[in-house]
Structures are given as C-alpha cells and as structure tokens.
Amino acid sequence: MAPLPNSAAARDVAYYIHPQTNLRKHEQDGPVVISRGEGVYIYDDAGERYIETVAGLWCASLGFSASERIARVAYDQMRKLGYYHTYRHRAHEANIDLAEKLIQLAPVPMSKALFQCSGSEANDTAIKLAWYYQAAMGRPGKNKIIGRQGGYHGNTVASVSVSGKPDMHADFGLPLPMMRHTEFPHYYRKHEDGESEEAFATRMAEALDKLIEDEGPDTVAAFFAEPVMGAGGVIIPPKTYFEKIQAVLRKHDVLLVADEVICGFGRTGNWWGSQTFGLKPDMLTCAKALSAAYQPISAVLINEKMHQAMLAQSDKLGGFAHGYTYAGHPVTTAVALEVLKIYEEMDITARARRLGKRMIDGLNRFGGHPLVGEVNGVGMIAAIELVKDKAARANYEPTGRAGSVVDRIGRKNGLVLRVIGDRMGFAPPMIITEAEIDDMLARVGRTLDESHKELAG
Numbered sequence: 001m002a003p004l005p006n007s008a009a010a011r012d013v014a015y016y017i018h019p020q021t022n023l024r025k026h027e028q029d030g031p032v033v034i035s036r037g038e039g040v041y042i043y044d045d046a047g048e049r050y051i052e053t054v055a056g057l058w059c060a061s062l063g064f065s066a067s068e069r070i071a072r073v074a075y076d077q078m079r080k081l082g083y084y085h086t087y088r089h090r091a092h093e094a095n096i097d098l099a100e101k102l103i104q105l106a107p108v109p110m111s112k113a114l115f116q117c118s119g120s121e122a123n124d125t126a127i128k129l130a131w132y133y134q135a136a137m138g139r140p141g142k143n144k145i146i147g148r149q150g151g152y153h154g155n156t157v158a159s160v161s162v163s164g165k166p167d168m169h170a171d172f173g174l175p176l177p178m179m180r181h182t183e184f185p186h187y188y189r190k191h192e193d194g195e196s197e198e199a200f201a202t203r204m205a206e207a208l209d210k211l212i213e214d215e216g217p218d219t220v221a222a223f224f225a226e227p228v229m230g231a232g233g234v235i236i237p238p239k240t241y242f243e244k245i246q247a248v249l250r251k252h253d254v255l256l257v258a259d260e261v262i263c264g265f266g267r268t269g270n271w272w273g274s275q276t277f278g279l280k281p282d283m284l285t286c287a288k289a290l291s292a293a294y295q296p297i298s299a300v301l302i303n304e305k306m307h308q309a310m311l312a313q314s315d316k317l318g319g320f321a322h323g324y325t326y327a328g329h330p331v332t333t334a335v336a337l338e339v340l341k342i343y344e345e346m347d348i349t350a351r352a353r354r355l356g357k358r359m360i361d362g363l364n365r366f367g368g369h370p371l372v373g374e375v376n377g378v379g380m381i382a383a384i385e386l387v388k389d390k391a392a393r394a395n396y397e398p399t400g401r402a403g404s405v406v407d408r409i410g411r412k413n414g415l416v417l418r419v420i421g422d423r424m425g426f427a428p429p430m431i432i433t434e435a436e437i438d439d440m441l442a443r444v445g446r447t448l449d450e451s452h453k454e455l456a457g
C-alpha cells in the first residue's frame with residue numbers, strides 16, 4: 001500500500017535511499033517506520049510490537065533502548081571531550097582503555113588494536129594491512145585475498161570484494177581483481193551422499209589448497225573467514241573444518257583474518273567465535289556488539305608479527321599512512337568500554353550458552369515440521385532451512401519464495417525475522433529472557449504452520 005501523503009513514510013520515499021532494499025518496491029510500498037525500542041522489542045509507528053529475532057543486524061546485544069548507565073557514559077564523554085582524533089600521536093583515555101581491554105580479551109595473543117566505525121572499515125583495514133605486511137616481507141606480489149562463497153565481510157569496495165556475494169558485486173565493477181573465493185562450507189546443502197562432516201571438511205580444505213596451488217602460493221596474502229557465517233545463512237562450520245583449513249594456510253604462509261563482526265562478544269557461547277571453533281588468527285576484526293550497536297565502532301586486532309612488519313614499514317615510509325577522522329572517537333570508545341563491563345557483569349558467555357540452549361532446543365523441536373529441512377545453531381545464533389521436500393533437501397521454487405512467505409507471516413505474528421533466501425536466522429539480543437525465548441518460539445511455530453499451509457495449499 002502506498003504511504004499516505006505527507007506522512008513520515010511518504011517523506012522517506014521522497015528523500016531517502018535505503019541500503020539493501022528493492023528500490024522500486026520501496027517507492028510503491030514505503031517503509032516500515034520503527035519508532036522506538038524496549039528490550040528485545042521494537043515498535044512501529046502504528047504502535048505494533050515485534051520481537052527482534054536477530055538483534056537488528058546481529059548487533060543490538062543489549063536491546064533497543066540504552067540503559068541510563070550507558071546513556072550517562074555517552075553524555076559525560078560528550079561533555080568532557082566530545083571529539084578528538086588519534087592522528088599524529090594524539091591520544092585520549094577512553095581509546096587507550098578500550099584498546100587495552102580488547103588486547104586482554106583477545107582469543108590468541110594479540111599486540112595492538114586499531115579502531116574504525118564499521119565492520120566494513122575494519123575488514124578494509126585488515127585487507128590493507130595484509131598487503132602492507134606482505135610488502136614489508138619483501139613480497140608485494142603476494143596480494144590475493146581469499147574469501148568464501150556466501151561469506152560476508154562488508155560493503156566497502158574491498159570488503160565486499162572479499163565477500164562471496166555475487167548480488168553485491170553485480171554492476172558495481174566488483175570484485176576487485178585480486179580477490180578469490182573458495183567453497184561454501186555448508187554441510188547440509190553441499191555434502192555428497194554418505195559423506196561425513198569430517199570428510200566434507202577435508203574436501204573443503206583440499207579445495208582451498210588447490211585454489212592456492214593454482215593461483216601460486218607466492219600470490220596469496222590472506223584468507224578471511226567468519227567463524228560462523230552470518231549473512232550467508234548462519235552456517236556453522238562442519239566438524240574439523242577450521243583445523244584443516246588452518247593447516248593449508250600454514251603450509252602456504254597465508255595470513256588468517258577472523259571476521260568476528262557477528263561472532264564476537266559472546267554470540268557463539270565464548271567471547272569469540274575463534275575460541276568456539278579453534279581459530280588462531282593473525283588479525284581479528286570486530287564491530288556490532290562491541291558497543292551493543294549503540295555507537296558505530298569497530299576494531300582490528302593484530303598480532304606482534306603484523307606489528308613488527310608495520311614498524312618496519314613506518315620506518316621505511318616515514319609513518320603509517322592510514323586512518324579515519326573518527327577512528328577511536330571518544331564517545332564510541334567510552335560506550336564500548338562500558339558495554340564490555342556490562343557483558344562481564346552479566347557473564348555474557350554463560351548466558352549465551354544457557355539461553356542459547358533453550359532457543360536451539362526449542363528450534364530443534366520444529367525439526368519434524370514439514371517445512372523444516374535443517375536446524376542448526378551454536379551459543380545464541382541459529383538457523384532453520386525451509387524446504388518443500390525434506391528427503392531431497394529441495395526448496396520451494398523460486399528460491400526465496402518460502403522465505404518471503406515466512407517473513408510476511410512472521411511480521412503478522414509479531415516477529416521481525418531475518419530471512420536469507422530460504423533460511424531463517426536467529427540471533428536475538430543477548431538480554432532476551434527465558435519467557436521471551438518461549439514466546440518467540442511459539443510465534444515461530446505459528447508462523448511455520450501458517451506458512452506451510454499457504455505454500456502447500
């Protein structure tokens with residue numbers, strides 16, 4: 001339905017371009033205007049309440065209205081020092097404290113932190129640092145970056161190029177020529193008859209090995225991976241996957257970058273997805289839950305090997321010629337620091353495991369539903385794959401149809417869902433309670449029943 005004249009929705013259509021949106025449909029139908037948030041709920045401008053099943057964009061881990069405590073930290077920091085930069089040896093306390101805290105929390109020994117404003121910028125920075133490192137080692141031609149089909153690392157020119165998302169490359173002239181993509185490691189979708197998870201993981205590692213051999217190991221700088229792929233459909237790595245992948249990277253002297261933008265800060269049941277799945281990255285990128293999404297901030301953590309190379313480059317070139325105006329913005333770092341304190345107080349990893357189990361057990365109970373092919377999850381992140389034929393693992397045609405039906409019916413049932421093709425992703429705010437999980441599950445059940453009736457009928 002077209003928005004009413006002069007409404008907020010009509011002005012939105014008149015003046016704003018929405019990211020990741022069908023622009024023609026938006027002109028016709030207008031936006032859903034979200035007016036306020038409270039805990040795990042958001043409210044639209046008609047006063048309808050929805051459970052946000054994926055914390056916005058996998059990020060609002062403390063819910064949609066900041067506490068007095070966090071708001072006070074932001075207010076005080078704005079009054080004390082509302083902006084300063086960190087170029088040319090300038091520093092401020094919140095920045096220093098947050099860098100120190102992140103190095104203490106890191107899953108493997110890390111040496112230094114760099115700050116930016118988004119996950120995309122963090123991954124762009126990590127890509128540049130991979131090139132910088134290889135140049136420092138005297139091999140500037142070792143510059144290809146490998147991501148994975150279905151992987152998502154952001155939308156800036158370089159980060160979207162590492163992402164294995166052809167729809168985000170089309171007609172933008174991307175990916176950049178030095179980017180490569182290896183296999184999508186989704187066991188449920190991609191395994192062959194009779195192939196175990198371990199054997200599938202071996203095949204995935206062999207494919208990576210072959211790609212590097214074919215390209216020439218002297219031309220491959222780094223490999224990027226999310227511990228759990230988020231925007232690719234919440235893909236949990238098959239057993240032994242990262243162990244085997246890392247052996248290949250070591251063999252060819254290729255850097256590992258762990259993209260913890262979704263997985264960081266408790267989502268998988270540990271502080272980092274790298275801990276849950278045994279990754280030992282040279283660089284780690286994080287954002288989103290770093291500030292519970294209340295402020296735009298991201299970080300890259302680098303190990304000492306990277307740092308030494310950067311020192312050498314700085315000596316050679318006269319400085320480290322990279323940075324952003326808002327890198328380490330004091331309000332963002334102060335808020336992030338307070339958020340990390342809150343995570344520690346609430347024992348966020350234990351909470352993710354305890355409440356995540358309740359959520360995943362509940363989702364597993366839909367395993368017998370005629371519309372459900374796969375249920376998978378870890379910590380407080382999970383997915384359901386919607387199928388037409390369970391035995392054949394076949395989706396409804398065309399791809400994404402079942403997903404869009406579920407999305408629409410979910411909204412009617414008070415759920416904001418994250419549907420990726422025919423997969424439903426779940427990553428609710430980490431403050432969700434037992435009762436709210438049960439309520440969400442009941443609504444999901446109703447949504448599956450009603451969607452199946454429409455699709456099958």
Ligand SMILES: Cc1ncc(COP(=O)(O)O)c(C=O)c1O
Pocket residue numbers: 057117118119120121123152153154155226230231259260261262287288
């Ligand atoms: C794993 C991962 N990396 C990077 C990004 C990009 O982050 P941003 O949108 O803050 O640039 C995202 C965003 O969803 C993500 O899921």
